[in-house]
Amino acid sequence: MRKGKLQQSVLVRSVFKMLGQKREDAAGPAVGRGVSAFAGEKETQVFSCAPVLVKDPEDAVLAVCRVCNSVAAAGASAKGVLVSLMLPEAMEEKDLKELMRAVDGACVRYGTAVIGGHTEVTDGVLYPVLTVTAAGGTTRAGLFDPSCVTADLDLVVTKEIALGAVSYLAKTRRDELLTRFSPGFIHGAADFSEDYSVCREAEIAIEHGAAAMQDLSEGGIFGALWEMADGAGIGLDVALKRIPIQQETVEICEFFGVNPYQMLSTGALLIAAADGEGLVQKMALEGIPSAVIGRTTSGKERILRNGEEVRYLDKPQMDEMYRVGR
Known part of the structure; x- marks a missing residue:
């Protein structure tokens, strides 16, 4: 199997179809659904889980940000975070402390905290394996359901794509980048991590009546577009030149020879809404850059336009971060 998120065909065939037991009060696993949810009397409980191989404390930060x-x-906020750690025998305690400081610092950004978990040492791993689960609650319904995305909705992206990937590379591959770029340029790219949270733009989108939202994490904008469309059974018509991207991102991705449209984009949010331009204006009032990049369509074609050139969105590919040794 290839690295990264399990291929969708294998996921459906060998994971989803093996799960015969269902709960009527739960929104279970589905393509395009980034969370699980339980319907309660007063609110819906929402959960998100992400595992990561920790080669740098920044891996732990990204894992916490991803689940939050x-x-x-999904229209909720993380009330607490569960952390599970599988540690190699060779790991030193000082490195464990640094990892947990990174986890705690990421929790502070979201106004949440580690509320439990499990930690053990094993000879079965070479690097720490961290699994983070965020739990929250919401009185809103439907935002986590892919079927809420219908035809003739605007598609809006907040901030810029590949911020998570570029910030990670600027922090962990600084010496390589210094062979081409100035320290100030690299420092600016590393600071993209200050924009990892999408909580405020999610609130604005909900107030504006967004039909659905998806945070851009592994697989980048192309992966998120495919999952949103496939989960809803609809088509897309997207203009590549409208997708917001920083110049630093373009140059660093060129340096490593990777595609920013298929890279970890923690900090950006994909939103399907009836009035995309109105939403962009509301985001601007809060100092959050965003752009309408296209629309959903009633067909099944997922069109990408680059000026006069037209091509079609492929099924999600391996995240480009794996090509640079994440």
Whole structure:
């Protein structure tokens, strides 16, 4: 199997179809659904889980941000975080402390905290394996359901794509980048991590009546577009030149020879809404950059336009971060 998120065909065939037991009060696993949810009497409980191989403390930060952003995209906020750690025998305690400081610092950004978990040492791993689960609650319904995305909705992207990937590379591959770029340029790219949270833009989108949202994490904008469309059984018509991207991102991705449209994009949010331009204006009032990049369609074609050139969106590919040794 290839690295990264399990291929969708294998996921459906060998995971989803093996799960015969269902709960009537739960929104279970489905393509395009980034969270799980239980319907309660007063509110819906929302959960998101992400595992990560920790080669740098920044991996732990991204894992926490990913699950908290997923919960926010479902219309909730993370009340608490569960942390499970499988540690190699060779790991030193000082490195464990640094990892947990990174986890706690990421929790502070979201106004949440680690509320439990499990930690053990094993000879079965070479690097720490961290699994983070965020839990939250919401009185809103439907935002985590892919079927809420219908035809003739605007598609809006907040901030810029590949911020998570570029910030990670600027922090962990600084010496390589210094062979081409100035320290100031690299420092600016590393600071993209200050924009990892999508909580405020999610709140604005909900107030504006968004039909659905999806945080851009592994697989980048192309992966998120495919999952949103496939989960809803609809088509897309997207203009590549409208997708917001920083110049630093373009240059760093060129340096490593990777595609920013298929890279980890923690900090950006994909929103399906009836009035995309109105939503962009509301985001601007809060100092959050965003752009309408296209629309959903009633067909099944997922069109990408680059000026006069037209091509079609492929099924999600391996995240480009794996090509640079994440």
